[in-house]
Amino acid sequence: MSPGTVTVMLAGVGGQGTILAADVLAKTALAAGFDVKLSEFHGMAQRGGSVDTVVRFGERVYSPLTDPGGADHLVAFEMTEAARRLPYLKLDGRLLVNSRLIDPLPVMIGDLERTEGVEESLVSEGAVFLDAEALACEAGSPKSANIVLLGALSTGLTFGREVWAEVIAGRVPASTVEVNLRAFELGRKACGEGGECLA
Amino acid sequence: MGAGYPGTPSTETLESFARMEGVYAEWAPNEKVALEVAAGASMGGARSFVTMKHVGVNVAADPLFTLVYTGVGAGLVLFVADDPGMHSSQNEQDSRNWGPFARVPVLEPSDSAEALEFTREAFELSERFDTPVIVRSTTRVSHSKGVVQLEGERKELDQTAYQKDVAKWVMMPAMARGRRLALDARVDEMTRLAEESPLNRIELRDSALGVVTSGICYQYVREASPDASVFKVGQSFPLPAEAIRRFAGSVERLVVVEEADIYLESRLRMMKVSVDAIELPKSGELSPGLIARALGFAAPSTRVAPSGLPPRPPLMCPGCPHRGAFYALRKVKAIVTGDIGCYTLGTLRPLASMDSCVCMGASIGMAHGMRLAGQGDDGPVVAVIGDSTFAHSGITGLLDLSYNCGDATVCILDNRVTAMTGHQPNPVSGVTLQGRQGAATDIEALCRAMGIRRVRTVDPHDLEASQTAVREEVASDGVSVLVFRAPCALLIDEKEQPYSVDEELCTACGVCIRLGCPAISIGEGSKAEIDVTLCVGCGDCVQVCRFEAIEPTGPACDIGGV
Numbered sequence: 001m002s003p004g005t006v007t008v009m010l011a012g013v014g015g016q017g018t019i020l021a022a023d024v025l026a027k028t029a030l031a032a033g034f035d036v037k038l039s040e041f042h043g044m045a046q047r048g049g050s051v052d053t054v055v056r057f058g059e060r061v062y063s064p065l066t067d068p069g070g071a072d073h074l075v076a077f078e079m080t081e082a083a084r085r086l087p088y089l090k091l092d093g094r095l096l097v098n099s100r101l102i103d104p105l106p107v108m109i110g111d112l113e114r115t116e117g118v119e120e121s122l123v124s125e126g127a128v129f130l131d132a133e134a135l136a137c138e139a140g141s142p143k144s145a146n147i148v149l150l151g152a153l154s155t156g157l158t159f160g161r162e163v164w165a166e167v168i169a170g171r172v173p174a175s176t177v178e179v180n181l182r183a184f185e186l187g188r189k190a191c192g193e194g195g196e197c198l199a
Numbered sequence: 200m201g202a203g204y205p206g207t208p209s210t211e212t213l214e215s216f217a218r219m220e221g222v223y224a225e226w227a228p229n230e231k232v233a234l235e236v237a238a239g240a241s242m243g244g245a246r247s248f249v250t251m252k253h254v255g256v257n258v259a260a261d262p263l264f265t266l267v268y269t270g271v272g273a274g275l276v277l278f279v280a281d282d283p284g285m286h287s288s289q290n291e292q293d294s295r296n297w298g299p300f301a302r303v304p305v306l307e308p309s310d311s312a313e314a315l316e317f318t319r320e321a322f323e324l325s326e327r328f329d330t331p332v333i334v335r336s337t338t339r340v341s342h343s344k345g346v347v348q349l350e351g352e353r354k355e356l357d358q359t360a361y362q363k364d365v366a367k368w369v370m371m372p373a374m375a376r377g378r379r380l381a382l383d384a385r386v387d388e389m390t391r392l393a394e395e396s397p398l399n400r401i402e403l404r405d406s407a408l409g410v411v412t413s414g415i416c417y418q419y420v421r422e423a424s425p426d427a428s429v430f431k432v433g434q435s436f437p438l439p440a441e442a443i444r445r446f447a448g449s450v451e452r453l454v455v456v457e458e459a460d461i462y463l464e465s466r467l468r469m470m471k472v473s474v475d476a477i478e479l480p481k482s483g484e485l486s487p488g489l490i491a492r493a494l495g496f497a498a499p500s501t502r503v504a505p506s507g508l509p510p511r512p513p514l515m516c517p518g519c520p521h522r523g524a525f526y527a528l529r530k531v532k533a534i535v536t537g538d539i540g541c542y543t544l545g546t547l548r549p550l551a552s553m554d555s556c557v558c559m560g561a562s563i564g565m566a567h568g569m570r571l572a573g574q575g576d577d578g579p580v581v582a583v584i585g586d587s588t589f590a591h592s593g594i595t596g597l598l599d600l601s602y603n604c605g606d607a608t609v610c611i612l613d614n615r616v617t618a619m620t621g622h623q624p625n626p627v628s629g630v631t632l633q634g635r636q637g638a639a640t641d642i643e644a645l646c647r648a649m650g651i652r653r654v655r656t657v658d659p660h661d662l663e664a665s666q667t668a669v670r671e672e673v674a675s676d677g678v679s680v681l682v683f684r685a686p687c688a689l690l691i692d693e694k695e696q697p698y699s700v701d702e703e704l705c706t707a708c709g710v711c712i713r714l715g716c717p718a719i720s721i722g723e724g725s726k727a728e729i730d731v732t733l734c735v736g737c738g739d740c741v742q743v744c745r746f747e748a749i750e751p752t753g754p755a756c757d758i759g760g761v
Binding site for chain 1: 286310339342343344345346415418419421422486487488489498499500501502503504505507508509510511512513514515516547548549709712713715717719720721732733
């Protein structure tokens with residue numbers, strides 16, 4: 001890995017807005033003066049499958065993707081996906097998890113059992129949890145949960161909040177700017193400057 | 200001008216091109232037509248750009264192999280995106296092989312900035328050497344973003360005048376033989392000039408290890424072994440043999456790092472360059488870590504994921520109109536020859552109603568073949584194909600079925616859009632890539648014009664009507680076409696009121712679960728639960744519930760529990 005490169009993995013389920021969140025993060029890093037690469041991993045469907053994105057920024061970034069043990073931050077939009085992508089997070093990385101469980105279809109239709117103890121294993125891996133959907137509803141729309149999670153992530157990164165705000169305002173639909181800026185602040189507040197989520 | 204057919208991971212390239220000022224861009228029904236339109240525009244003096252995924256080149260290969268003989272008028276560039284790892288494809292193909300096979304130059308950018316630079320250079324090469332040129336991308340180049348510096352003013356070129364030249368453009372044998380000699384001379388000249396090509400780059404660092412690599416693998420190598428010397432191949436065909444030999448002579452150990460086929464390594468061995476073989480996976484995508492391991496670097500310690508996590512396969516969206524069609528097909532226990540699109544997901548449980556998926560348009564020919572092999576006496580043989588795939592390569596298959604007195608039912612799932620690749624318009628919707636209203640193909644009239652008498656249309660959200668239609672059409676003799684028509688659920692902006700389950704009335708019978716809707720799951724006491732944040736209110740589940748246990752409810756935030 002290039003020295004000084006920061007790697008963030010955002011893991012979620014199709015339809016949760018991970019790709020837009022990754023785009024906002026990449027543009028914020030660019031606005032803050034870094035070289036940036038962003039990579040999307042998604043399967044064939046528009047929605048419903050696992051969707052991972054990787055954002056890497058630093059002085060000079062070569063690879064757009066990372067390997068197991070390569071991510072400084074893992075932001076999981078859902079708990080099963082958090083568990084699935086755990087190997088990618090460095091041993092001293094930060095694990096931020098939306099405390100929501102979305103069963104994959106094989107579980108929903110009764111073909112497979114839900115794995116027991118996922119939340120407990122995330123706790124033992126040092127996860128910081130927040131309820132992004134609840135905060136998003138508080139901000140004005142459940143769809144802003146992705147921006148809540150960016151707010152939470154932002155407390156572990158060095159970009160100024162005005163840089164974030166400018167990028168968010170320029171990237172989300174015009175009618176949702178206020179909701180999303182509120183969502184960002186709620187996520188940021190929930191995770192405080194020390195990284196402890198309250199919600 | 201630009202033309203193409205949508206295909207992951209190439210689609211966004213033409214969509215971005217189409218948004219530029221002063222360009223003409225279109226989605227063609229398939230890649231062959233796209234290349235032919237571009238060939239005509241090039242012959243007529245306009246620079247032309249064609250985009251497709253790797254398998255699209257198979258479709259376009261017929262004109263491609265002869266266009267290298269005719270050469271071009273104005274520049275003609277094919278942008279081709281491969282999909283190592285098959286994120287969204289039915290096979291892995293390495294498009295660099297078209298280079299030596301078709302004798303067409305192939306350039307390989309390694310990131311977004313080079314994609315721009317190399318495409319510009321491809322047009323220069325195309326015009327300078329009178330040849331089409333392929334720019335080959337892969338998923339990790341096309342589906343990643345990086346910083347691109349735009350340099351200088353946009354250069355407007357005057358269109359060159361058309362001059363009739365049958366010896367160049369009419370490839371009948373006498374003329375083609377002459378052009379073949381010109382082609383061989385061109386490849387020799389390009390091979391000679393490749394030695395000095397700025398597209399290839401030598402980076403000398405530590406001489407202990409030299410790596411020959413190209414495309415995205417260059418980026419991985421820089422991270423896997425920052426001290427290694429690198430020969431970065433930007434032009435994969437023709438290759439500069441002397442420059443590579445000189446590089447090989449300047450390092451103690453030479454390895455090749457490449458994804459998909461062992462294309463470069465084979466070419467190097469043909470040049471008698473001594474390559475030290477390293478163990479890289481034979482298929483799938485590479486990564487910095489995989490390359491580092493192959494070069495002998497230790498892996499970092501990692502965390503361990505809990506064991507037995509359920510996989511999360513992609514699935515049909517809530518409200519997807521394909522669900523009703525497969526629900527009906529499952530009821531008649533049909534052998535379903537399938538095709539390429541979102542509806543391929545009809546293979547997965549619980550719908551589990553598809554038996555094959557090979558290539559664009561294959562469903563109809565394969566249904567005909569299955570019947571010829573005597574299948575279908577116990578359960579009907581049905582072909583399932585989407586509207587865009589039908590326009591791409593299904594029409595000729597249906598023509599064959601009708602012409603040769605076939606006996607099968609063809610279901611055309613018309614959701615008015617090319618959905619899987621991100622909602623591109625197509626000949627069936629009639630809207631063009633740049634938003635003009637063209638002629639919308641009348642599928643039913645087209646089928647009748649082929650002499651098919653049984654052509655029927657049904658709304659897949661009307662489950663009873665769908666089941667009746669399927670039952671009657673599979674029971675009929677000869678060819679019948681059943682058009683399931685309802686717009687893609689993601690095209691509907693105004694969602695209907697979502698539904699929820701009345702726990703008192705639900706008997707946990709499991710019928711609604713078998714629809715495979717992502718909004719419906721098995722909850723407490725095996726009773727159904729509907730996630731109101733996902734439900735779009737299509738009402739399919741209401742129709743299958745015999746206990747009237749599914750009823751309208753409020754929007755997500757109002758009722759709290761999300």
